[in-house]
Amino acid sequence: MSNQYKKKEKESDTxxxxxxxxxLPDGFSYYYLICKECHLVRYPGPELQKIQDYSKKNLFLSVRDWILLLLHIGESIYIDNPKKNYIAGITRFQKMLFLIFYEFAPENDIPTENPGFYGYKYGPYSDIIDEAIDFLISNEDIIVTGVKSSSKEKFSLTDKGNEKAKNILSKLTQQQREKLVEFRLYWDQKTTKGLVTLSTS
Ligand SMILES: [Zn+2]
Structure with a gap:
């Protein structure tokens, strides 16, 4: 079950x-810490707790939520072909989440956890995304098949993960859902070119 994705090891005091x-527009406020040099993000415990409590009744999506949602939204696209509803390769998740955080979420008014991207040789990279995927796999919300750490690695939802994703989706407006379908379709059609630097690994 353990994934050997690269983790950035650095002492926090450096x-x-x-x-x-x-x-947020409703008055809810929180803060997080970002390293000015490497862009690593940390949410202090009490802030994280505050956000988790808030997100129970309000729209605030974590990186884990987005991963479940991006997989789930494929259901409405591949309704006749459920086997196509997977996302291939962790690099794709990294790229999708990068655009989610910097473009899609702000444009569609969806408060979102900052994944803390830093420059990686194949494009922006976030340890929080790796950790979220590891968590979702060990929690049996998603399953992974294919060659590990390659573009042939296929991520898909388990029934349990799908139930959670439905719940998250229900927090979005109809318009936000439609936009998300467009976003996912756009990426699925984008098999050869990436908006961010393409990794052929
Ligand atoms: Zn740093």
């Missing part, structure tokens, strides 16, 4: 943390 404060 980072130069900067506080980022956020306030």
């Amino acid at each position: 980072h130069s943390w900067e506080k980022v404060e956020r306030k």
